[in-house]
Amino acid sequence: MRRQFEALSWSEWTWQRPFSEEDVRSLLGQLVGLSRRKAIVFETRIKQNKVRYLLGTEEADKIHVQNLIKSHRKIQFSKAPKREAVSVARTIEIKQSHYALQIQSMENMIRSVLALSKAIQTDEEIVVQLILGQGLPPKPEPKQLPNLSARWYQVITNNIPELSENSKKLMRQKLRQATFKCEIRVGVSSRSILRSKEFFASLTSSFRMLETTAQIDLKSIPMHKIQTAQAPWSYPYSLAISDLASFLLLPIGEEKMSGVPAIHPKLKTPPLGYNIGRNTARSLAQTIESQPRPIQITSQSAKKHCMWLGSTGCGKTTAMSHLILSDIRSKNHSVVVIDAKGQLTHEILERTPPEHDQDIVVISPTSKRLVGINPFELTKHGIEPEVIADYLLELFKGLYPDHFGIYSLDILSHSFLTLARTPNATLAMLPSLLTNKHFRQKILKNLKDPIGLESFWNWFELLSEAQRHQMLNPILNKFRQFLLRPQLRAMLGQAQPKISLAEIFKSRKIVLVPLNKAIIGSESAKLIGSLVTSMLWMLILRQSAVEPSKRQSVFVYIDETPSFLGDP
Structure with a gap:
C-alpha cells in the first residue's frame, strides 16, 4: 500500500444517532476490503462542549471512501473546519498487541474521553488521531497458540511458559477478526504545560479501561506529525476492528454523551437530492456542518403542508x-x-420591520381595538350559507363531543343555517333566536324556505316550554359561557368586522391570533382558534374558483395545532 499522501483532503462526518457498537465494527470491516488506497485518517477533535469527527483521505480516494461509508448508514459529509495545530503530541503504545482489548468497556471509555469537553477551556483542544494502513483478513487459528510474550532467554532455554486460558481466549478473539495496521496519536493544544499533562493523564486513564494482557501507554512524538497526519514508514502494531472501533470515539448507544447531540431531538441528515443553497429566504434552521448552511422550505413546497412534531422544548x-x-x-x-x-x-x-406595521392585524379579546369574528359575513365572499352552517356544526361537535345529543345538533344545524341566510347576523344572536319569540319572528319573516327551515321552526313553535328547555339547555349552557365575557361578546357580536379574513386572499395582510389560555380562558381560546381555522379553510377551498395566476399566497401557521384542530 502506498504511504505518502500527495493531496490529503479533510471532511467532517456526522453519524445520525442512535447507532450501536456493531454498526461501527461493521463499517471498519467494509474498509478492510478497500484496496489500492493510501492510508485513511480518522480524527476526533474535542473542544469546549463540542466534539467533531474528521476524515482524512487522499484526494483520489475521497469519493470511493465516502461512498462506501455512506452506503453503510445515514452519514453526512461536509467541509471540514480549519485544523488547529497542537502544542504537545503523544503516540499510543500498545504492548503485547497480539492480544485483543477489552471491548466490554468501550462505551464507558468513550464516555470518559468525551466528558473532557466539559473540562476544556475555549482556547484548548484535544485531538485523537487514528491512521489506518493496510487491512488484513482474519487469520487461521493454529492448533497450538504460541506464547508471543515469552522472553528471549525463555526461548533459548526452551522453557516457554504455557498460555493461560484467558490469554488463549484473547488471542483467538483477535485472530478471528479482520485487522488494520495502524498508529494512534494524541495531541493537546493548551497554553499551560500543566494542563496538557492533566489531559494526557486523563486520556491514559480512559484508554486503560480497555487493557487486558495488552498494555496501553503514551510516548512523546513531534507535534507536527499530528498536523501533517503523515502515515508512518512502519506501523507499530495491528489492531482488530473491534479494538479500533473504541478509538474512533463515536457516541454509540442511546445515552447522552458530552459534546455530541443527544438522541432527542433527533438530528436528521437531508434527503438524497436535497439542494442546500446559500439563500436565506424561508430558512428555518441550519446544517450541523462546520460552516452551517440554511435549511429551507421553498414557497412552493410549503403549499403542500408541513407538520412539526417533537417533544416540548425541542425548538418547534x-x-x-x-x-x-x-x-x-x-x-x-x-x-x-x-x-x-x-x-x-x-x-x-x-x-417585524416598521414598514409592515400597516399590514398587521391582531385578533384577540384582550386587544384595546377589538377585531370581530363573524363566520356569517363570508356569504358576501361567495361561501354558501349551507357550507357555513355545516362547518359551524362540526366545530361545536368537536369542541363539546359529549354534550350535544340528536335534538341539540338538529336545533344547532337549523339555527346556524337560519343566521347564515340572515343579513348582518352574528353568532351572538343565537341565544336570542332560540329563546326570544319576538326576535325569532323578526328573523324568520324574511325566510323563503317552506320545506326546509320554515317547517323546522313551525315544529319548534309547537313544542312546550318544558320540552324546549330540555332541548336547549345543553346549547345555552355552552353559549352563555362565551357571552358572559364582555370582550368575547364584543368580538362575536360584530356584524361588520373591521377586517374580513377574506381580505388576506386579495391583499397582503399579517394576521396574528394570540390565544393564551391563562389570559382569555381555555374555552374562549378553543372557540376563537377553531372559528378562525374553520373560516380560513372555507376561504381556502373557495380559491379553487380563482384562476391560479390570480391567487394570493397565504401561509397559515398554527402553534399547538391539537388545541384547535384535534389530534392529527
Whole structure:
C-alpha cells in the first residue's frame, strides 16, 4: 500500500444517532476490503462542549471512501473546519498487541474521553488521531497458540511458559477478526504545560479501561506529525476492528454523551437530492456542518403542508418563527399565525420591520381595538350559507363531543343555517333566536324556505316550554359561557368586522391570533382558534374558483395545532 499522501483532503462526518457498537465494527470491516488506497485518517477533535469527527483521505480516494461509508448508514459529509495545530503530541503504545482489548468497556471509555469537553477551556483542544494502513483478513487459528510474550532467554532455554486460558481466549478473539495496521496519536493544544499533562493523564486513564494482557501507554512524538497526519514508514502494531472501533470515539448507544447531540431531538441528515443553497429566504434552521448552511422550505413546497412534531422544548416554535419572519419580509404573501401561548406573537411584533406595521392585524379579546369574528359575513365572499352552517356544526361537535345529543345538533344545524341566510347576523344572536319569540319572528319573516327551515321552526313553535328547555339547555349552557365575557361578546357580536379574513386572499395582510389560555380562558381560546381555522379553510377551498395566476399566497401557521384542530 502506498504511504505518502500527495493531496490529503479533510471532511467532517456526522453519524445520525442512535447507532450501536456493531454498526461501527461493521463499517471498519467494509474498509478492510478497500484496496489500492493510501492510508485513511480518522480524527476526533474535542473542544469546549463540542466534539467533531474528521476524515482524512487522499484526494483520489475521497469519493470511493465516502461512498462506501455512506452506503453503510445515514452519514453526512461536509467541509471540514480549519485544523488547529497542537502544542504537545503523544503516540499510543500498545504492548503485547497480539492480544485483543477489552471491548466490554468501550462505551464507558468513550464516555470518559468525551466528558473532557466539559473540562476544556475555549482556547484548548484535544485531538485523537487514528491512521489506518493496510487491512488484513482474519487469520487461521493454529492448533497450538504460541506464547508471543515469552522472553528471549525463555526461548533459548526452551522453557516457554504455557498460555493461560484467558490469554488463549484473547488471542483467538483477535485472530478471528479482520485487522488494520495502524498508529494512534494524541495531541493537546493548551497554553499551560500543566494542563496538557492533566489531559494526557486523563486520556491514559480512559484508554486503560480497555487493557487486558495488552498494555496501553503514551510516548512523546513531534507535534507536527499530528498536523501533517503523515502515515508512518512502519506501523507499530495491528489492531482488530473491534479494538479500533473504541478509538474512533463515536457516541454509540442511546445515552447522552458530552459534546455530541443527544438522541432527542433527533438530528436528521437531508434527503438524497436535497439542494442546500446559500439563500436565506424561508430558512428555518441550519446544517450541523462546520460552516452551517440554511435549511429551507421553498414557497412552493410549503403549499403542500408541513407538520412539526417533537417533544416540548425541542425548538418547534423557534423554527416556525424563522419561517414566519421570512414570509413577512418577502412582501409577497399574506401570513396568518394562530398562537396558543402568545409568546410567538410578541416575538413577531418585536422583530417585524416598521414598514409592515400597516399590514398587521391582531385578533384577540384582550386587544384595546377589538377585531370581530363573524363566520356569517363570508356569504358576501361567495361561501354558501349551507357550507357555513355545516362547518359551524362540526366545530361545536368537536369542541363539546359529549354534550350535544340528536335534538341539540338538529336545533344547532337549523339555527346556524337560519343566521347564515340572515343579513348582518352574528353568532351572538343565537341565544336570542332560540329563546326570544319576538326576535325569532323578526328573523324568520324574511325566510323563503317552506320545506326546509320554515317547517323546522313551525315544529319548534309547537313544542312546550318544558320540552324546549330540555332541548336547549345543553346549547345555552355552552353559549352563555362565551357571552358572559364582555370582550368575547364584543368580538362575536360584530356584524361588520373591521377586517374580513377574506381580505388576506386579495391583499397582503399579517394576521396574528394570540390565544393564551391563562389570559382569555381555555374555552374562549378553543372557540376563537377553531372559528378562525374553520373560516380560513372555507376561504381556502373557495380559491379553487380563482384562476391560479390570480391567487394570493397565504401561509397559515398554527402553534399547538391539537388545541384547535384535534389530534392529527
